[in-house]
Amino acid sequence: MINPSITIPSNPKYLRLVRAVVATIGQVSDLSDDSVDQVMLAVDEACANVIRHAYNNDFNKEIIVTFNISKDILEVTIDDYGKKAEPDCFNCQPIGEIRTGGYGLHLIKRAFDVIKYDETKKNGNRLRLLRYKNENSNK
């Protein structure tokens, strides 16, 4: 089976393209409208993190977003070839505090049940985001 995917330059102006694709994928996956919005925002945030942190705002690199749609799970995989993510990058700061960053991770965790890096990837990062579509999901 061929999984749908999109490859974009690491330029923020292409994030809207990612959002449009994710919105369609969410509809194809039979997610509710609210869930589609949450997943779209989360994938946008994850790609924005790649641009800022993995590629240090170099807009001429590559981001690959791949979707694996099954009956029970929507999996989104985001590949880059930039700097390795820090091991503590999933540690959230408390919600509700007045600060000028750190909100994106909360929005990613809201949309997906499982968030993890594929540690077997040698060059760059492969972020795997899984959302369960059945009662096992807490979303």
Add this chain to the structure above:
Amino acid sequence: MKIVTNSFKSGIIVRLSGDIDLETSPELRTELITYIRKKINPILVDFEAVSYVDSSGIATLVEALKLMRAYNGSLKLIAIPKSVIEIFNFLKLEKVFEIYSDASSCG
């Protein structure tokens, strides 16, 4: 994103339209900082025609809020669509900002 700014009472109203994301939030930040440096008060930000806000947009507004507090300025957010206010609520920021349904109810 488009930005249209007009005077409003003793301050200004910044009307936004389109998406506020990693591409466009720097432009919003520049606009707000320009007026904050002049200690304009109040600054109203109108979201009626905004379709999308990501965390960089939220962070831009939080930064503006903090900077305005230094001179007792007031940042008021108005006409935030349901899909966007839901993000403020999730991040527990709905009580951090002054949020109004429209400009006439800002006082």
